[in-house]
Amino acid sequence: MKTFLKIVLVTSLSIASIHLHSQNKSKPNVIYILADDLGIGDLSCYGQTKFETPNIDKLAASGIKFTQHYSGSAVCAPSRSSLITGQHTGHTSIRGNLERGKDLEGQVPMDGTEVTIADVFKKAGYATGAFGKWGLGFIDSEGDPLNQGFDEFYGYNCQRKAHRYFPPYLWHNKEKVFLKGNDYTNKITYAPDEIQKATLAFITKNKNKPFFAYVPFVLPHAEIISPEDAVYNAFKGRFKEDKPFVMPNDYLSDYGPNMVEYKYASQLAPHAVYATMVTHLDNYVGQIMARLDELGIADNTLVIFTSDNGPATEGGADPKFFNATLGMRGVKRDLYEGGIRAPFIAVWPHKIKGGTTSDLISAFWDMKPTFAEITNVKELGNTDGISLLPTFLGQKNQKQHPYMYWEFPQAGGRKAVRLENWKGVIYNIEKKENPAFELYDLSKDPFETKNLATQNPKIVAEMKAIMNKEHTDSVLFPMK
Incomplete structure (x- = not known):
């Protein structure tokens, strides 16, 4: 009887070990x-x-x-x-x-x-x-x-x-x-x-x-x-x-x-x-x-x-x-x-x-x-x-x-937004009162050479709102 119980115990432990290994490797x-x-x-x-x-x-x-x-x-x-x-x-x-x-x-x-x-x-x-x-x-x-x-x-x-x-x-x-x-x-x-x-x-x-x-x-x-x-x-x-x-x-x-x-x-x-x-x-x-x-x-x-x-x-x-x-x-x-x-x-x-x-x-x-x-x-x-x-x-x-957001508080302060195929970028946030906003259509201009901000004021306004919404204040990295 003891031998039988020992066999049952060893078998159970082996099955449990196999099951655990299987769970781990899943x-x-x-x-x-x-x-x-x-x-x-x-x-x-x-x-x-x-x-x-x-x-x-x-x-x-x-x-x-x-x-x-x-x-x-x-x-x-x-x-x-x-x-x-x-x-x-x-x-x-x-x-x-x-x-x-x-x-x-x-x-x-x-x-x-x-x-x-x-x-x-x-x-x-x-x-x-x-x-x-x-x-x-x-x-x-x-x-x-x-x-x-x-x-x-x-x-x-x-x-x-x-x-x-x-x-x-x-x-x-x-x-x-x-x-x-x-x-x-x-x-x-x-x-x-x-x-x-x-x-x-x-x-x-x-x-x-x-x-x-x-x-x-x-x-x-x-x-x-x-x-x-x-x-x-x-x-x-x-x-x-x-x-x-x-x-x-x-x-x-x-x-x-x-x-x-x-x-x-x-x-x-x-x-x-x-x-x-x-x-x-x-x-x-x-x-x-x-x-x-x-x-x-x-x-x-x-x-x-x-x-x-x-x-x-x-x-x-x-x-x-x-x-x-x-x-x-x-x-x-x-x-x-x-x-x-x-x-x-x-x-x-x-x-x-x-x-x-x-x-x-x-x-x-x-x-x-x-x-x-x-x-x-x-x-x-x-x-x-x-x-x-x-x-x-x-x-x-x-x-x-819905959009992507980046900010970089160094190098004068920089922010960017990706909104579908549109890319918005602002540089020198900490150095200028009204820094220029740049807007590019990546589907047509992946090299960001043609600034379309003046032609698309609604998109610019939407991106600026995203920038304000997604920025939270940081003591270590202060930024506007």
Whole structure:
């Protein structure tokens, strides 16, 4: 009888374990990959012709590519805040890049009361990890990633320190991990390689349970530098280098005993090195996808790839040379299309049809409601977003945004609205009493060259009303 009961108990536990494992794996893993300062035209699947990005192109061929996706903002921290909180920059707590204080590591922290995308996944029973650049709050602050729903963090807490690819240390949770040989004079250990190792280890460790990996790569943000490896050698001498980043330049400081860490290293071959950096990024994406295949979990993993804002011009970067905005007006810090239009690719085997394209108007703040619907989490806090799941699944019931809104309280104060095919932009809000309103019809003028504001006063008035409605006051980032 005891033997019989033992068999029954073991059998029951085994069935329960199988059932639990089945339940866990019915929830898809999610990997959200965020490039840094990568223009939409820096990918060959969107039109880059001077070099190729085969691994990211494969994502597009295997999934869905969006053509009208927008970043959260035109610079690093507010764009990430918009993503993490699911709110546009009129509502999210971090609306610009703001240091916590002179010579202090890290930026001012985001609001600790927000329900973040990591919180959504935690409510659904996921393991959560962030690997790369954070920039939303220093260690032990309310903005620390460990206080925003993440179980594990590895990388740069401070986005200013992320200007250097050979730093003395990175952060693993609350501890500094010193990198072999690096002391701001010697450049031995390439930080992105170490971050990639941590990303792959997290995926491997959590292969048997649902996980969310937020992977905000530093590449290809300046400084424009790379190891002199086989990737670099493939590009060395390929391009005309008519704009080396060398002295005199106020934002240049080379590695050495007197180096200023937030500035950038000189670079004689910025075109070749930039192509190398994007290629390294593409290779890392390929390694992530290969690891999913090796672990047998690719079919149950949603992978998303995008960029935090438009391409930069710092440190020798040359978006014009690479046509990084596909001819669209503006770059990083601009609220014209070139500054905020982002690549967006999603792959989910057996769920998302491969090789599809969507012109749905969408943005970073749509991620939180999308992830909440995927994980069946009802309590997602404040959001300005809509779920993109119907578009992912090829369904016809996709909700549309009535309009999109951005504000940028720095660079003189800037606001923008997307209303159907109309785009409204105001610059120098803080500097001028009555700043000029610009209005463009993106369906006919995607490069924003013909201002139609005077011919369309009703649309201008509607957009101004949207701007007033969607702006909430911020003590940290005051703006009219």
